[in-house]
Amino acid sequence: xxxxxxxxxxxxxxxxxxxxxxxxxxxxxxxxxxxxxxxxxxxxxxxxxxxxxxxxxxxxxxxxxxxxxxxxxxxxxxxxxxxxxxxxxxxxxxxxxxxxxxxxxxxxxxxxxxxxxxxxxxxxxxxxxxxxxxxxxxxxxxxxxxxxxxxxxxxxxxxxxxxxxxxxxxxxxxxxxxxxxxxxxxxxxxxxxxxxxxx
Numbered sequence: 001x002x003x004x005x006x007x008x009x010x011x012x013x014x015x016x017x018x019x020x021x022x023x024x025x026x027x028x029x030x031x032x033x034x035x036x037x038x039x040x041x042x043x044x045x046x047x048x049x050x051x052x053x054x055x056x057x058x059x060x061x062x063x064x065x066x067x068x069x070x071x072x073x074x075x076x077x078x079x080x081x082x083x084x085x086x087x088x089x090x091x092x093x094x095x096x097x098x099x100x101x102x103x104x105x106x107x108x109x110x111x112x113x114x115x116x117x118x119x120x121x122x123x124x125x126x127x128x129x130x131x132x133x134x135x136x137x138x139x140x141x142x143x144x145x146x147x148x149x150x151x152x153x154x155x156x157x158x159x160x161x162x163x164x165x166x167x168x169x170x171x172x173x174x175x176x177x178x179x180x181x182x183x184x185x186x187x188x189x190x191x192x193x194x195x196x197x198x199x
Contacts, residue, residue, distance in 0.1 A: 028092050029190070029197045030109050034116040035097040040146045040167065041114050043068060046095045050074050053176040055167050071096040076183065100124055109197060111190050112142045115162050117154030135160065142189040144182060 031050070033041050037058060041049055044061040048054050051074040072095045079088055093111075096102070102110070107126055115121065115134075122134040129136035137143070138161040145157045149166040157164065163185050168174045190197065 025105065026109070027197050028094055028109065029111040029194070030094045030096065030102070030106060032099050032110060032113040033095060033097050034114060034121060036116055036121075039114070039116050040148070043070075043072060043095070043097045046072050047074050049175070049179060050093070050095065050182075051076065053179040054172060055175045070098060070101075110141055111194060111197065112144060112186055113137065115143050115145045115157060115160065117145070117156050119156060138162065142186055144185075 031046075033039065033043065033046055035043075040055070042058045042061075044058050044066050045056045048056040048061075074093050074095055075090045076093055077088065077090050099110075104126070119132075119134055122128055122137060125134075125137060127137045127140055128134065143160065143162040144165055145154070145162045146165045146167065147153065148169050150169070153164065163182075165178050165182055167178055
């Protein structure tokens with residue numbers, strides 16, 4: 001092969017590499033929520049709760065004409081911490097109620113799951129134990145259960161390693177401290193167990 005032909009092939013492959021750079025793997029963390037409409041957190045109101053710290057009933061969102069998406073991207077604003085030198089920043093999180101569509105690499109970015117109660121919520125999950133019990137899941141992800149404060153706690157949730165978050169049915173000013181507690185618990189968990197993610 002002549003030197004000119006070899007150089008031409010090299011230049012051509014270099015151009016192709018610059019046109020198609022290797023795809024960067026996403027580091028955006030993922031939160032899974034229940035797909036059942038009876039859950040207090042749904043794909044319709046997840047942004048209101050997790051980003052804006054305000055509970056808006058799913059029925060109200062439907063009446064207002066909210067459109068159902070397969071997933072939602074929320075922006076979580078982290079406050080500045082002068083003692084560590086960190087500045088305020090916005091961190092994206094993907095929220096989905098369809099875990100069956102997650103790829104193996106995406107499962108590695110799941111940081112939290114909102115548990116409804118029935119064990120069938122976890123059917124088909126790759127993290128299930130040999131006995132199909134979700135207990136193994138809760139050792140790898142941080143699990144939460146959202147309920148109204150006067151409602152009896154689900155019997156399964158009582159047995160599982162789940163952080164229970166309670167909302168008041170009418171006092172919306174109490175939503176913010178509850179959801180800030182969610183982020184505090186999740187931050188501790190991810191800092192210890194998932195340092196590779198963009199958090």
